[in-house]
Amino acid sequence: MTERGTLVLATERDRADLDAFAGRTLGHHPVDGTGIARLEPGLEGRHRHGVFFKREAHIEPRRALADLVGHLADKGVGIEQVQVRPEDVTGPVIDCRGLAARDALGDLRGVRGEMIVLRSREIVLHRPIRLLHPRHPLYVVPRPGGLFMLGATQIESADRSGVTARTAVELMSSAYALDPRFAEAEIVEMGTDLRPAFPDNVPRIIRRGCVLHVNGLFRHGYLIAPALARQAAAYLADGHKGDLIHED
Numbered sequence: 001m002t003e004r005g006t007l008v009l010a011t012e013r014d015r016a017d018l019d020a021f022a023g024r025t026l027g028h029h030p031v032d033g034t035g036i037a038r039l040e041p042g043l044e045g046r047h048r049h050g051v052f053f054k055r056e057a058h059i060e061p062r063r064a065l066a067d068l069v070g071h072l073a074d075k076g077v078g079i080e081q082v083q084v085r086p087e088d089v090t091g092p093v094i095d096c097r098g099l100a101a102r103d104a105l106g107d108l109r110g111v112r113g114e115m116i117v118l119r120s121r122e123i124v125l126h127r128p129i130r131l132l133h134p135r136h137p138l139y140v141v142p143r144p145g146g147l148f149m150l151g152a153t154q155i156e157s158a159d160r161s162g163v164t165a166r167t168a169v170e171l172m173s174s175a176y177a178l179d180p181r182f183a184e185a186e187i188v189e190m191g192t193d194l195r196p197a198f199p200d201n202v203p204r205i206i207r208r209g210c211v212l213h214v215n216g217l218f219r220h221g222y223l224i225a226p227a228l229a230r231q232a233a234a235y236l237a238d239g240h241k242g243d244l245i246h247e248d
Contacts, residue, residue, distance in 0.1 A: 001057050001058070002057060002058055004127040005053050006127060006129075006130060007036070007039055007050055007051075007052050007129050008021065008050055008051045008053070008129075008130040009043075009130070010131065010133075012049070014133060014134065017134060025051075025053075027054075028054075029051065030052075031051065033047065033048040036050050039127070040125060042125060043179060046178075060143055086104065086211045092210050092211075092236065093211045093212070094211075094212045095212065095214065096215070098196045101196075101215055105198075105206070108215060108216065109158070109197055110157070110196065111155065111157075112153070112192060113153055113155070113194070114151070114163045115151040115163075115189075115192075116150045116171050116172065116189070116191075117143075117150070117187075118147070118185035118188060119148075119185060119186040120186070121146055123146075123179055123185070125142040126142065131178045133174060133177075136152075136170040137174070138150060138151075138171060139151055147188065148175075151171070158194060161192070163191070163192055195219065195221075196216055196217065198215075203215065203218070203228055204244055204246055205228060205232055206246045206247075206248060212236065227244075228244060231244055
């Protein structure tokens with residue numbers, strides 16, 4: 001985990017969106033052009049208005065997952081990849097299958113997300129940058145080796161096909177608006193997947209008989225998962241019913 005905060009920017013014409021965003025959120029302070037350059041020297045002179053969330057952090061999900069698997073292995077917990085349904089297992093079951101659990105959770109839906117990974121030897125960023133835009137919002141997350149992950153799409157679709165031309169154009173156009181040097185960046189990867197979400201987009205823990213369904217971690221799953229895990233563990237250990245527990 002890297003703890004360097006998040007910088008949220010907007011172009012001059014979208015200044016009203018930045019003000020509205022700041023009014024809906026907490027834990028930030030405004031930054032002008034000088035403050036932006038102090039945080040991100042590579043963006044000096046490119047943006048004049050922003051807000052900085054000092055306490056925010058970011059992770060690289062694939063590396064985080066590998067670290068979690070390694071930590072469990074050190075504790076003697078093995079992981080097996082098998083095709084199995086909750087009803088095929090005897091005893092208590094924690095079902096964390098994501099969208100694969102739609103056979104048991106009828107109101108679960110998929111929300112499509114698309115991302116692009118670019119490599120640039122010119123651009124240096126130290127923290128995630130969000131660029132507000134009324135139609136094409138963008139976040140850019142720096143990774144080691146000059147890599148940058150671009151994302152922000154949120155499409156009501158269960159289609160798992162490849163990244164569309166529209167998304168590619170919109171994401172890279174927004175990246176260009178953030179820093180024109182992205183025009184010369186190398187495209188390393190494009191990917192899509194589906195996020196599991198309930199109708200209200202709030203995660204839930206649902207008990208049905210011996211099965212505890214933990215699902216609906218629509219956005220920010222790595223950040224929300226520990227809270228759900230604690231509630232699930234407390235419920236299994238002593239019956240404590242947290243605010244996300246539902247019993248059918």
